[in-house]
Amino acid sequence: MSDMGSRTVRRLAFAVVAAAIAFVGWQEWTRRQATSLPAGIVSGNGRIESIQVDVAAKYAGRVKAIAAREGDLVEPGQLIVTMDTAELEAELAKARAKIAEAEESAAQVMADIASQESQQLFARQQFTRADKLLASKTITRDEHEEKEARLKVADANVNAAKAKLRSVEQSEEVAKAEVRRVEAQIADSTLKSPVRGRVLYRLAEEGEVLSAGGKAVTLLDLGDVYMEIFLPAQDAGRVRIGADARIRLDLRPEYAARAKVSFVSPEAQFTPKQVETRSERDKLMFRVKLQLPPELIAPYLERIKTGIRGVGYVKIDDAVAWPDDLNRPFPPPQPASGAPIPPPPAAN
Numbered sequence: 001m002s003d004m005g006s007r008t009v010r011r012l013a014f015a016v017v018a019a020a021i022a023f024v025g026w027q028e029w030t031r032r033q034a035t036s037l038p039a040g041i042v043s044g045n046g047r048i049e050s051i052q053v054d055v056a057a058k059y060a061g062r063v064k065a066i067a068a069r070e071g072d073l074v075e076p077g078q079l080i081v082t083m084d085t086a087e088l089e090a091e092l093a094k095a096r097a098k099i100a101e102a103e104e105s106a107a108q109v110m111a112d113i114a115s116q117e118s119q120q121l122f123a124r125q126q127f128t129r130a131d132k133l134l135a136s137k138t139i140t141r142d143e144h145e146e147k148e149a150r151l152k153v154a155d156a157n158v159n160a161a162k163a164k165l166r167s168v169e170q171s172e173e174v175a176k177a178e179v180r181r182v183e184a185q186i187a188d189s190t191l192k193s194p195v196r197g198r199v200l201y202r203l204a205e206e207g208e209v210l211s212a213g214g215k216a217v218t219l220l221d222l223g224d225v226y227m228e229i230f231l232p233a234q235d236a237g238r239v240r241i242g243a244d245a246r247i248r249l250d251l252r253p254e255y256a257a258r259a260k261v262s263f264v265s266p267e268a269q270f271t272p273k274q275v276e277t278r279s280e281r282d283k284l285m286f287r288v289k290l291q292l293p294p295e296l297i298a299p300y301l302e303r304i305k306t307g308i309r310g311v312g313y314v315k316i317d318d319a320v321a322w323p324d325d326l327n328r329p330f331p332p333p334q335p336a337s338g339a340p341i342p343p344p345p346a347a348n
Helices: 003-035 086-135 141-188 294-300
Strands: 041-056 061-066 079-083 190-192 197-202 215-232 244-249 257-264 284-291 309-315
Touching: 041 190, 041 197, 061 215, 079 215, 086 141, 141 190, 215 257, 215 294, 215 309, 284 309
Parallel strands: none
Antiparallel strands: 041 215, 041 309, 061 079, 079 190, 197 215, 215 284, 244 257, 244 309, 257 284
8 A cells, every 4th residue: 555545544433533523522521511500400311392283275276386485484474386377367257257247236226126116105105085085975896996906016115125035135145155165275385485484395396286285385484493391300300391491512512502391291291302311311201392482582583593413401499590601591693794783682
């Protein structure tokens, strides 16, 4: 082997050994940090997580356009997916035509009612006069009955015309309801982001036909960022909802973010594989959720990534003070312009 090849092998071996030493050192540092905690603070391994929100089609249809790509940051109400609404637009035009037709029919029926009521008034006047003439025996009873019959026909015509008007008005209401239904369906065909988050998966493409409830995009809700840790029963039993907590990330262990306990599992479970050792994974532990405040993570939305590992710390005794190394908040990120973003709230 040449001298150059030997030097390369030695360099690689040195790099591997250095990496191993650094890893062991980090593990030892982490172990000492955990064991040196005050008696009223407990810790557990975890990773940053966020609620996933699916943007799905309410009705079956074809995807016309997708306005977001994987990794994009989206705001609440921002347009994400547009569905093809050509058929719905045709249905809407048809329903509106029915409204116009019903309105025209209603106008005609109202004119007919006015005519029939005029004839009814004349028939009533004729019958009233006939009553007086019959009393004075100026006309015969047959003539009187004829006037009475004409009044009854006029009354029936008015009632029939009014019944027809009610029917036309009901038809108009049905058509209006159909317009509202189609308009709502068209509005629901424009899929918007319900949260401020990041596009995790793009599950559909333009031109694809989705069934009702078919998912188009999956978002990470960056307003709901948390870490889940696992604690043994003797510690979890002393954790209360709302307890003060800290989160330290493996990438930046010199800083700690403040958090609150938002959930403690009511039942024990075996911990997942990512927890440190097999002996710990075989223990029954309780899942504890540490919630990061939305106002704290707001300046870091462009940098937040789920899956980042770290350690969560929880106070089980309010009288215990946080160690100095857990009271160092993350520094404000620097935007592209170089102007500093206002710092996040203090850790304590």
